[in-house]
Amino acid sequence: MIDTFEITLTVAYSIVELLSRELEKEIKFRSSNFCKLPNPLGQPGVRAINITRQKNSDKYSIAIEINPTELLEEAASIELFHCSQENVEALKQALNEALKYVHPYFSLTDRKWRLSRVDYAMQFHTPYVELYTTLESKGPILYRYEGLQKPGSTYKKCKSSRINAYNKGNQLSKTNSSASLKEKATDLYRFEYQCLNPKYLYEKYSIDYSELFGLFRKDIALAVLKAQHKRHVKAGDYYTYYEAAKRINEMKGKQQRTKEQILEVLRFIEAADSLPNALLAIRNDADTVPGRFRGAKSECSYEILKDKFNEFLREHLCKEGINPVLLPDEFAIALLPNTSFKLFTA
Structure with a gap:
């Protein structure tokens, strides 16, 4: 139900320096006031750390991109994270351990991390994956959304979210992923809703914004995906x-x-x-x-x-x-x- 998510912490520059020392990586801010550290731990699960200098402030945002399935399995995977209570508890523990491995300062329990993005997704195998993405790319583009033509993908975006229905195998074919992973992704259709501002979901489902994993529920993921599919893909065979x-x-x-x-x-x-x-x-x-x-x-x-x-x-x-x-x-x-x-x- 979840592909990736992002958590963010607001800090002073001294903590950015601490992160740089612990990871032994130089953090340089260019004209965009942004620095990306891909695969910062050298292991599956923590995809990237993004550091942003906030406008009109002396504060910085440290955002960590996480693939929960890969974090739990400690291996690259195309499987989606299922939002059972047991899985969520295991994820909390694994993520906390990964953060404390960087430095105890970043512990989940000691800092006010917030969920800044969540990517809900569902998928299935079909020999018609390319045909599906082609047909769906010809569907409606909603108000405030921009439709982008990408091979093997139906990609639409607005300021707060993105919709991507795509051929997972085609996506992985352009990466250095293992041959076995690419084979598993062959003919895999994925429908994904990338929520770049989860605050509205917290409000919609009456969940306190301080609950970092409050949106990690099967009923919420399913309801969101159904609603977004209905909005972006016309009904009917x-x-x-x-x-x-x-x-x-x-x-x-x-x-x-x-x-x-x-x-x-x-x-x-x-x-x-x-x-x-x-x-x-x-x-x-x-x-x-x-x-x-x-x-x-x-x-x-x-x-x-x-x-x-x-x-x-x-x-x-x-x-x-x-x-x-x-x-x-x-x-x-x-x-x-x-x-x-x-x-x-x-």
Whole structure:
């Protein structure tokens, strides 16, 4: 349920000097007021220590990136940390020992560490991992999010969080990870929500911010991942146009004219190659836009048409179990289940 997390401690410069001495590593701040120490302990689990000089202050932030599974297993791993009470207690002990190994000053029990980031994730193996990431990269980009095109990944980010649905095997292939680890990651699809500001989750679930591991709960991880998947990946399974048209024509309770409009919208999205591109065409009032969504002469009229378009997709496609993004005809399959089924049901 958890891939990595980060804890942060605010200190004076004397503690930064102490850290430098104990690790026997030079800490240099350049124009960014930031210094990263990768693999500071030379062992799996503690991925990096990031030191930041705070603005308008004589204080510094020491942030430690941790992979909990690797810390507990003392080996590189692609497995996710399961948030059982037993695992959390074991993690507390292992992390405290690692911090005290650096220096007793950094003990979990003696200092006010805070959780500054948590990456919830779920994963499954599938021969269609590349196809999934391609299809999902054509899905919606929410307000305040930026969609970044990366091979083998559906990556979206905003100031407080990131969404990444990606091919774990492809990611590891570009690293110096062991051959056995790369083999285990082959065809592994991972959906990950990186929360860069956990404070809102503490407030949402009424957990005291001082509880460093308060968000390390299975019910919270599952609820967060489900909600974020629903926001970033349209509901419905993926069909070829032929199979989608067959299902639409067999729908009960919809008039023939409505069915024709649904098919027209599917063809429009397919020609645009993604939902963001389809919305861009609506914004620009392009000739390819179906008539019912034409007329975006201003930002106000576009917002109205965008809402109308999204409501049409929800009502006539997603609720009927059909994803608005179509499967390419060149693939030898006519249907691909939505990853929500694989992640949260199977």
